[in-house]
Amino acid sequence: MLMKGKRGLVVGVANKWSIAWGISQRLMEEGAELAFTYQNERLGKNVRELTEGLENPILIPMDVTSDKQILMTFELLKRVWGHLDFLVHAVAYAPRAALEGSFVATTREDFRIAHDISAYSLAALCQSAQGLMGEGGSVVALSYLGSTRVVPNYNVMGVAKASLEASVRYLASDLGPQGIRVNAVSAGPIKTLASSGISGFGGMQRHHRNRAPLRRDTETAEVADATLFMLSPLSRGVTGQVLYVDGGFSIMGD
Incomplete structure (x- = not known):
């Protein structure tokens, strides 16, 4: 019961295949009490169905582009x-148009949208969260190797994830004196609602499986365990870091 008595907010559950939902289940297994946000009513229906067995779940409509x-x-x-x-x-x-073809063709508006939702939202959430967090508070963001390597069709999302990881480091520095840690978990390719919008995602998964030292796909449960570690007191001396959970793919040359 690593998280017994701990309360946390999970932003990003879309459906039962979401990595965020896998993380949520693991946190609840360890005793955490959770609140969930959803972007719109369509996704809210999914979140309500997932949490209907919980006692008095806190469900909040929230679009991360709205301060x-x-x-x-x-x-x-x-x-x-x-x-x-x-x-x-x-x-x-x-x-979707920005997740196929060449990065050089990215429009100004698509670049803005990707960075606003995927990267700036972390800073925006931390601005408000810091007032409720004290010593021992922890923030974890999900990233992907496309932040540091060129991944075909990942394009502007890779650039946005690079911004997210840089934000993790700056936020860790800013919030560290308050005893709040900020880290990221970089997961291997997992099929979710978000990843289904990436052109050629199936090929990305196959390449990962064939090249990763463990020679298999990354599992949501593995990412959930790593996130649990980063949120729990077990990682109390870790901040500003990116933890790769990808079967070792990130150490390979190609």
């Missing part, structure tokens, strides 16, 4: 809980 909605979310958590122990950031998006 007003972010502020309202944390005001609600302050009223209901009074404090927050951890935050899981599992949000990423780029228009």
